[in-house]
Amino acid sequence: MSLQVAKRDLREVMVDSFISSVQSGLNIAVLVSDSTSTAKISPFSDKFPERLINVGIAEQSLVGTAAGMALGGYVAITTNAAPFLVHRANEQVQNDVCYSNTNVKLMGLNAGVCYGALASTHHAIDDISIMRGFGNIQIFAPSDSIEAEQIFAYAFNHVGPVYIRMDSAQLPHIHDHEYEFIVGQPDIMFEGDDLTIISMGSSSYEAVWAKRMLAKEGISAEIINLPSIRPLDHRKIVESLAKTGLVITVEEHSQHGGIGSLISEIIAEHGIGCRMKRLGFPEGAFAVSGPREQMREYVGIDAKGITKTAKEMISL
Amino acid sequence: MKNPFEFDHARISKETSQIRKLVLEMNHSAGQGHTGADLSETDILASLYFRILRYDKSDAHHPSRDRFILSKGHGVGGFYCTLMQAGLLDKTLIKTYLGFDSKLPGHPVRQKTNFVEVNTGGLGHGLAIGVGLAIAGKKQNLNYRVFILTGDGELQEGSNWEAAMAASHYKLDNLIWIIDRNRLQLADFTERINALDPLDSKLEAFGMELHETNGNDPRSLIDTFESLSENGKPKAILAQTVKGYGVSFIENQPSWHHKVPTESELSQAMEELS
Numbered sequence: 360m361s362l363q364v365a366k367r368d369l370r371e372v373m374v375d376s377f378i379s380s381v382q383s384g385l386n387i388a389v390l391v392s393d394s395t396s397t398a399k400i401s402p403f404s405d406k407f408p409e410r411l412i413n414v415g416i417a418e419q420s421l422v423g424t425a426a427g428m429a430l431g432g433y434v435a436i437t438t439n440a441a442p443f444l445v446h447r448a449n450e451q452v453q454n455d456v457c458y459s460n461t462n463v464k465l466m467g468l469n470a471g472v473c474y475g476a477l478a479s480t481h482h483a484i485d486d487i488s489i490m491r492g493f494g495n496i497q498i499f500a501p502s503d504s505i506e507a508e509q510i511f512a513y514a515f516n517h518v519g520p521v522y523i524r525m526d527s528a529q530l531p532h533i534h535d536h537e538y539e540f541i542v543g544q545p546d547i548m549f550e551g552d553d554l555t556i557i558s559m560g561s562s563s564y565e566a567v568w569a570k571r572m573l574a575k576e577g578i579s580a581e582i583i584n585l586p587s588i589r590p591l592d593h594r595k596i597v598e599s600l601a602k603t604g605l606v607i608t609v610e611e612h613s614q615h616g617g618i619g620s621l622i623s624e625i626i627a628e629h630g631i632g633c634r635m636k637r638l639g640f641p642e643g644a645f646a647v648s649g650p651r652e653q654m655r656e657y658v659g660i661d662a663k664g665i666t667k668t669a670k671e672m673i674s675l
Numbered sequence: 676m677k678n679p680f681e682f683d684h685a686r687i688s689k690e691t692s693q694i695r696k697l698v699l700e701m702n703h704s705a706g707q708g709h710t711g712a713d714l715s716e717t718d719i720l721a722s723l724y725f726r727i728l729r730y731d732k733s734d735a736h737h738p739s740r741d742r743f744i745l746s747k748g749h750g751v752g753g754f755y756c757t758l759m760q761a762g763l764l765d766k767t768l769i770k771t772y773l774g775f776d777s778k779l780p781g782h783p784v785r786q787k788t789n790f791v792e793v794n795t796g797g798l799g800h801g802l803a804i805g806v807g808l809a810i811a812g813k814k815q816n817l818n819y820r821v822f823i824l825t826g827d828g829e830l831q832e833g834s835n836w837e838a839a840m841a842a843s844h845y846k847l848d849n850l851i852w853i854i855d856r857n858r859l860q861l862a863d864f865t866e867r868i869n870a871l872d873p874l875d876s877k878l879e880a881f882g883m884e885l886h887e888t889n890g891n892d893p894r895s896l897i898d899t900f901e902s903l904s905e906n907g908k909p910k911a912i913l914a915q916t917v918k919g920y921g922v923s924f925i926e927n928q929p930s931w932h933h934k935v936p937t938e939s940e941l942s943q944a945m946e947e948l949s
Binding site: 388409412414415417419420422423424425426427428429430431432433435450451454455458459460461 | 738742785786792793794795796797799800802803804805806807808809810811812814815817834837838840841844
């Protein structure tokens with residue numbers, strides 16, 4: 360596969376998907392909590408103003424209202440910043456959406472540390488952990504716009520709660536247009552023999568860059584992208600870890616409760632002899648704030664950091 | 676679509692005695708329950724299900740049905756017994772209340788029980804859900820109405836006021852918010868814990884069309900519900916009630932929030948209700 364230089368903001372893809380879904384007959388309502396610019400929603404609201412509900416700066420109301428609209432027959436989609444969704448509206452997400460099993464899609468915009476310098480009130484480095492604690496909900500993290508488009512198409516047509524971890528960056532295309540997202544399946548991007556690197560969302564391009572850097576030093580890394588966090592078929596992950604016996608997980612998320620935890624569970628439950636390193640924000644700590652790239656470098660989840668960790672693990 | 680009973684207030688009062696007896700039997704049998712809340716709201720629920728709500732007894736999911744949300748989910752005992760008395764829920768389930776994997780769990784669960792619209796129990800959720808349902812109805816030209824019953828202590832949850840602002844902003848005159856104003860919450864009287872009054876002016880300030888009524892009198896309740904009009908304003912019905920209404924030794928006693936009757940208390944209560 361050749362890497363594309365093209366980049367695209369996932370939110371633009373999201374808004375295009377809203378428009379095309381309505382045009383194809385889906386009864387979509389989009390809800391914002393004053394987050395119209397966060398969601399870059401104007402192309403949708405210009406076309407379908409009657410399908411946009413703005414409840415103001417009121418996230419509990421946002422999620423409860425979405426659940427009500429879903430009960431009233433809509434595919435109700437909330438679009439606001441992930442920290443205010445998963446933290447402020449936590450009980451509404453649990454009771455009104457997950458437990459009540461309403462047809463609500465929660466778009467966790469600008470998740471991770473997209474808002475780097477705005478500090479920890481604006482970070483969501485625990486969103487996957489929180490959503491994994493709830494029943495009924497499916498959880499996805501697109502890594503580029505090609506994958507995102509397919510995740511949206513699936514999610515909006517699936518009847519039931521969905522959380523999608525979204526990024527604010529112009530993410531580089533790491534898939535070609537032949538790529539097929541399959542719900543529940545890990546995406547084996549590159550095969551390799553020396554170690555496995557597993558990543559999600561905006562960390563997956565860093566893993567792909569790391570693969571190239573490692574290749575120059577004669578290290579063959581298998582790269583697995585995890586767009587479908589729940590549901591997740593473990594089989595291909597188990598096969599990879601049994602083959603390489605060495606795994607690094609990479610996520611712009613706390614080491615607790617994200618894909619590092621998920622892979623640890625798989626290793627333990629399947630009894631795989633595999634050494635592991637979880638890269639992410641240290642458990643029990645808030646992220647140090649600052650420019651996002653520096654934050655990623657600081658915790659070693661950028662390509663350089665992944666490469667360094669890989670070499671250290673291989674040399675042990 | 677019509678109410679399947681359309682009973683008058685006198686007939687509804689008879690139904691409320693039967694519902695209260697069912698509540699006491701059920702809570703006694705389970706050894707648990709929110710008896711005070713169940714009895715406080717009985718007249719409101721009976722007025723809705725036997726007169727006001729438009730629904731199809733044989734189709735709990737009819738798209739044109741009026742929606743009812745029990746935001747004060749702990750009042751589920753009164754809700755189940757009203758549904759039973761209206762023939763919407765099997766009375767033989769009464770012995771399964773609060774049992775393992777029961778169809779009658781301790782807060783309403785839509786996956787378990789017909790005519791439960793949404794799962795409640797955490798307080799301060801029902802009004803926003805009602806707002807969403809009311810918006811959905813308006814936007815799709817469905818002429819159902821949305822009734823939400825909250826407690827009064829529950830209004831200490833800020834989420835209610837977020838939802839009230841939205842209800843008013845979106846001119847949801849198809850939304851009827853009923854407040855079971857029994858003036859008691861778990862620990863004590865509401866006005867001692869974190870005062871709600873002046874609740875009437877608060878509701879009006881949030882853009883509600885305010886109606887005050889005797890929430891333990893089906894005649895007052897029916898008159899109030901039937902006076903409502905579509906005038907661009909959401910409705911708030913401040914239903915003045917007595918917690919534990921109908922049984923002298925339960926009425927207005929904070930300790931009966933989640934106390935259940937003993938054998939002798941049950942006999943005495945049954946006598947009072949006959």
